[in-house]
Amino acid sequence: MSSLPTTTTQTPSTATPAFRSFISRFSSTIRHSFSNRRPWSELIDRSAFARPESLSDAASRIRKNFIYFRVNYISLFTIVLAISLLTHPFSLIILLSLLCAWLFLYLFRSSDQPLVLFGRNFSDRETLLMLIVLTIVAVMLTEIGSVVISAVLVGLGIVCVHGAFRVPEEAFFDDQEQNNNAGLLSFLGGTGSSTVTGV
Numbered sequence: 001m002s003s004l005p006t007t008t009t010q011t012p013s014t015a016t017p018a019f020r021s022f023i024s025r026f027s028s029t030i031r032h033s034f035s036n037r038r039p040w041s042e043l044i045d046r047s048a049f050a051r052p053e054s055l056s057d058a059a060s061r062i063r064k065n066f067i068y069f070r071v072n073y074i075s076l077f078t079i080v081l082a083i084s085l086l087t088h089p090f091s092l093i094i095l096l097s098l099l100c101a102w103l104f105l106y107l108f109r110s111s112d113q114p115l116v117l118f119g120r121n122f123s124d125r126e127t128l129l130m131l132i133v134l135t136i137v138a139v140m141l142t143e144i145g146s147v148v149i150s151a152v153l154v155g156l157g158i159v160c161v162h163g164a165f166r167v168p169e170e171a172f173f174d175d176q177e178q179n180n181n182a183g184l185l186s187f188l189g190g191t192g193s194s195t196v197t198g199v
């Protein structure tokens with residue numbers, strides 16, 4: 001009986017610092033990444049559009065423009081995905097529930113604190129397996145998969161069409177390629193925090 005209060009009080013104390021650290025690194029990385037965003041007027045400048053000479057030229061343009069406009073393109077992806085999810089609120093609720101389950105039941109839970117559900121302890125492996133099965137079932141039985149895939153395809157189509165017809169900014173290409181290692185997802189690792197603090 002006395003061990004139950006200690007278990008419930010240790011879980012928040014171990015999960016909360018990890019969650020705060022994650023949020024801090026995430027917000028710092030987002031602010032740093034958005035500081036490299038190009039003006040939207042430059043993205044839609046009609047004078048910079050020209051038909052590519054070949055497929056290889058189009059592929060080269062897409063690669064260079066993605067390096068130059070990567071923050072803008074990722075913002076477009078996010079907007080398309082957000083619109084798709086907002087038009088399907090049930091999918092949005094399921095997706096947010098899955099995200100919260102992964103964050104608080106696996107990522108931010110201390111490894112020495114087993115998950116206790118209905119009076120039974122679940123190990124890390126059992127918890128991971130349960131979350132994977134739950135995610136697969138949710139994707140298979142709901143329209144989450146089709147909504148996300150369609151949004152990704154629409155966003156990818158917009159990026160590819162724009163990147164193929166937009167003449168790259170050659171003067172800035174070398175500088176952008178060198179800085180390309182500091183991605184938006186660097187908050188997931190330790191390198192992201194060091195990159196942000198070093199700037």
